[in-house]
Amino acid sequence: MTLDVTDVHHGYNGDPVFEEVSLSVSPGEVVAIIGPSGVGKSTLLRLLALFERPDRGRIEYDGTDVWAAPERRRLACRRRIGMVFQTANLFDASIRRNVEYGLRVRRSWLERLKWHLERLTGEAPGTGETLEALDVVGLADSATQNAASLSGGEAQRVAFARALAYDPDVLLLDEPTSDLDPRNTAVIEDAVLEARDREIGVVVATHDMNQAERVADRVAVLLGDGIIEVGETATIFEAPRDERTRKFIDGELIY
Numbered sequence: 001m002t003l004d005v006t007d008v009h010h011g012y013n014g015d016p017v018f019e020e021v022s023l024s025v026s027p028g029e030v031v032a033i034i035g036p037s038g039v040g041k042s043t044l045l046r047l048l049a050l051f052e053r054p055d056r057g058r059i060e061y062d063g064t065d066v067w068a069a070p071e072r073r074r075l076a077c078r079r080r081i082g083m084v085f086q087t088a089n090l091f092d093a094s095i096r097r098n099v100e101y102g103l104r105v106r107r108s109w110l111e112r113l114k115w116h117l118e119r120l121t122g123e124a125p126g127t128g129e130t131l132e133a134l135d136v137v138g139l140a141d142s143a144t145q146n147a148a149s150l151s152g153g154e155a156q157r158v159a160f161a162r163a164l165a166y167d168p169d170v171l172l173l174d175e176p177t178s179d180l181d182p183r184n185t186a187v188i189e190d191a192v193l194e195a196r197d198r199e200i201g202v203v204v205a206t207h208d209m210n211q212a213e214r215v216a217d218r219v220a221v222l223l224g225d226g227i228i229e230v231g232e233t234a235t236i237f238e239a240p241r242d243e244r245t246r247k248f249i250d251g252e253l254i255y
């Protein structure tokens with residue numbers, strides 16, 4: 001399953017954010033989007049998540065042009081894409097319930113009906129996926145704890161588990177560790193690599209160059225009004241084609 005953005009233009013209220021952006025993510029790879037604040041990294045993730053329709057250009061999910069497809073098909077594609085935001089947005093219930101919620105909202109109505117029937121017969125549906133996803137972020141033993149009592153870093157790990165539990169094809173992460181300490185950051189980064197090993201395609205927007213270097217297979221540099229360069233991580237950091245990439249990475253470009 002590949003998610004492709006081709007020649008996309010997008011903006012708000014007549015002001016373009018970027019023009020002619022193309023990017024793809026394949027199963028089992030991590031793509032980092034780096035670029036200065038306000039350049040449109042979150043906007044690009046929202047387009048990849050199919051939350052917004054681009055002003056121009058094409059977004060294809062497994063070969064389907066999603067904005068030309070019927071709404072039902074588009075919603076089915078959207079259900080296969082997970083997103084983790086900068087802040088966790090958990091609700092006041094156990095960690096486990098928070099993760100299960102992610103599973104439930106992505107089920108089709110038939111699956112949800114089955115889920116309710118299983119619950120009536122005493123089984124706890126989704127327990128395996130929930131605990132397994134919590135294990136990836138080191139929180140399986142805390143599943144019954146209330147999410148309201150968690151630190152910001154732990155909450156973000158739950159948010160990651162919530163997105164991982166339903167085994168998405170694509171996982172989109174918007175600055176997932178920008179408010180986190182090094183230990184929680186390391187847990188999330190290990191979880192990103194675990195997602196990649198599960199053949200999930202991961203896209204992470206990050207300010208943190210070191211993070212991009214640590215986790216990404218490819219890096220896209222969003223600068224000015226578009227992606228100026230996409231390439232293997234080592235190439236982008238050690239021998240970029242575009243002089244602006246080198247300057248941005250070396251901190252010589254001031255915005």
Ligand SMILES: Nc1ncnc2c1ncn2[C@@H]1O[C@H](COP(=O)(O)OP(=O)(O)OP(=O)(O)O)[C@@H](O)[C@H]1O
Pocket residue numbers: 012013017035036037038039040041042043044
């Ligand atoms: N819903 C919106 N309505 C109007 N303008 C918006 C909207 N969302 C984003 N913008 C504008 O689009 C531009 C790109 O914003 P975006 O959040 O995508 O950038 P970013 O690279 O993710 O920034 P940061 O790294 O600071 O999060 C900014 O100028 C922002 O003000």
